[in-house]
Amino acid sequence: MSRIGRKEIIIPENIEVIINVPEILVKGKRGELSYSISELIEVETKNKILKLTKKNTTQKAQAIHGLSRSIINNMIQGVSKGFEKKLIIQGVGYRSQMEGRNLILNMGYSHPVKIKPPEDINIKVENSTSIFISGINKERVGQIAATIRSVRPPEPYKGKGIRYENENVKRKIGKAGK
CATH class of the missing domain: 3.90.930.12 (Ribosomal protein L6)
Structure with a gap:
């Protein structure tokens, strides 16, 4: 079970996250970054909290779950702080x-x-x-x-x-x- 993938990502106020499956776009004061999400991962956002869930429990989905969460979190940190x-x-x-x-x-x-x-x-x-x-x-x-x-x-x-x-x-x- 991916412990990192289960963590929620809190989106700061000055950051805008746009989800167009399979693309996710993060805009902030320093610039914008995009990432292509795997079809094994589902992204949902609720009042400034982003959560990633796996569609199935294969080993590949496990690996991509934590990786995707880390990459999206780094994108949010990058456009806000750098x-x-x-x-x-x-x-x-x-x-x-x-x-x-x-x-x-x-x-x-x-x-x-x-x-x-x-x-x-x-x-x-x-x-x-x-x-x-x-x-x-x-x-x-x-x-x-x-x-x-x-x-x-x-x-x-x-x-x-x-x-x-x-x-x-x-x-x-x-x-x-x-």
Whole structure:
């Protein structure tokens, strides 16, 4: 039984949810997002409370029930508050900068790495070692953050590279001397 799928979603006052089966559209002050609901899930709304129910009890319906609820909840949070990820660059000579909307990373390679974000994602660089990624779509914000991190993931010996703000990198002990 999906515990997440059974939870009700409370819709804030400034958010508008339009259900046109199989599409659900969420509009808010930051923008609008849409999601295509599976035919195994039924969506009903009653005075600012959204509830998802399964049409049958198959394993696929179980899985999609919780997933759909999480995605719709993230859409509502995204158009009301938005999502943000922070990346920190560690290492001598590693830095980042903005060139228009593009992010330029100098990470010790022979060339600078250029990352072009999608239209709905904002990237901000602070003091060349902190990168802020924000947007209304949680999946896209996380994916762009993961793409930037993959340019130079933190290594275990000195901890150099790009890491998430609260990421804990397990450090290894180097060579033992004689």
